[in-house]
Amino acid sequence: MLAVTPMNMTPDKLTIASPDDWHLHVRDGDALKAVIADSARQFRRAIIMPNLRPPVVSVQRALEYRQQIMDALDQLGLGHLGFDPLMTLYLTDNTSVQDIEAISQSDHVHAVKLYPAGATTNSDQGVTDLLGRCDKVLQAMQRLSVPLLVHGEVTDPSIDLFDREAVFIDRVMIPLRQRYPELRVVFEHVTTKDAVDYVRQAQGPIAATITPQHLLYNRNAIFTGGLRPHWYCLPVLKRETHRLALVDAATSDNPRFFLGTDSAPHARHLKEHGTGCAGCYSALHAMALYATAFDAVGRIDRLEAFASERGADFYGMPRNTTTLTLVRKPYTIEEQVPFGKAVLVPLAAGQTLPWQVQPQA
Ligand code: DOR
Ligand code: ZN
Numbered sequence: 001m002l003a004v005t006p007m008n009m010t011p012d013k014l015t016i017a018s019p020d021d022w023h024l025h026v027r028d029g030d031a032l033k034a035v036i037a038d039s040a041r042q043f044r045r046a047i048i049m050p051n052l053r054p055p056v057v058s059v060q061r062a063l064e065y066r067q068q069i070m071d072a073l074d075q076l077g078l079g080h081l082g083f084d085p086l087m088t089l090y091l092t093d094n095t096s097v098q099d100i101e102a103i104s105q106s107d108h109v110h111a112v113k114l115y116p117a118g119a120t121t122n123s124d125q126g127v128t129d130l131l132g133r134c135d136k137v138l139q140a141m142q143r144l145s146v147p148l149l150v151h152g153e154v155t156d157p158s159i160d161l162f163d164r165e166a167v168f169i170d171r172v173m174i175p176l177r178q179r180y181p182e183l184r185v186v187f188e189h190v191t192t193k194d195a196v197d198y199v200r201q202a203q204g205p206i207a208a209t210i211t212p213q214h215l216l217y218n219r220n221a222i223f224t225g226g227l228r229p230h231w232y233c234l235p236v237l238k239r240e241t242h243r244l245a246l247v248d249a250a251t252s253d254n255p256r257f258f259l260g261t262d263s264a265p266h267a268r269h270l271k272e273h274g275t276g277c278a279g280c281y282s283a284l285h286a287m288a289l290y291a292t293a294f295d296a297v298g299r300i301d302r303l304e305a306f307a308s309e310r311g312a313d314f315y316g317m318p319r320n321t322t323t324l325t326l327v328r329k330p331y332t333i334e335e336q337v338p339f340g341k342a343v344l345v346p347l348a349a350g351q352t353l354p355w356q357v358q359p360q361a
Pocket of ligand 2: 023024025049262264
């Protein structure tokens, strides 16, 4: 049988509707100014994580943060790109029904993020007992169709770090969705076959985001030839069987799996440290990383659905009408990039990817 090449691609070039990043950390201040251009050049929209210090806990604060992002883009001369930051609130034990009502009336705030207290970077003000303390808020979110974005790991120190996502499904995700079956849930940055299987078979409005690092690498990457902090993120990379399950889900035609980089910049000296911070910086080259992962299994034709269609459909937003072109042309990832007064090491720094984004004219 002859292979059919879709209209939008040749073997060396792929043009897709502009992608969106449904999970992104851009920080604030000088860090924001250092990283925001990387996302704005590739993505038309991004769900902006609220785990600043202090966290973004009100609509008013989210709108101020959004304005900071827009100002940073203007200062960089990138206002014309039309990048749209989609804001979120950080769920705490004190989030109120009024906060949820304010989200549902806002054009710019789109979701609430659950960080189990202590699970990851700046999560210490997160929820201590979701099912025990947040009933009224969850009811309001269900009623007003406000999505809950879930960092799905238990924080119980007695649970092995590599099992925390799987245990979260049993202890929190299943009871949560039984109690609020119409609540819209995004299981963020899934890392295990357990999570993929759960999302595939679950009833009701649930989806999952997948990062480039979890598609491209398994946990060996953290330990190859020495301890490699730039491959350390949370949830941590898992074994190869899990990576294969994620690749299979991302490149399938299941509409529940879509792109969310979880790009999470930390200065080089804070990653190369006795207690190195969790987070991979992938915004710089996110689409080249995803293209590499999809092409590696002969599924580059599925990249557009994953990157540019399913997320918008889940969030009930129009798909983008502008385009992005990727070309098969070797690209060696920068060893480091400026980050305010510090520097940032991108994911897979120094390695060469077979794909890159074609610079815009
Ligand atoms: O690796 C991570 N980094 N995981 C998270 O959940 C948070 C993020 C960050 O903000 O640095
Ligand atoms: Zn994140």
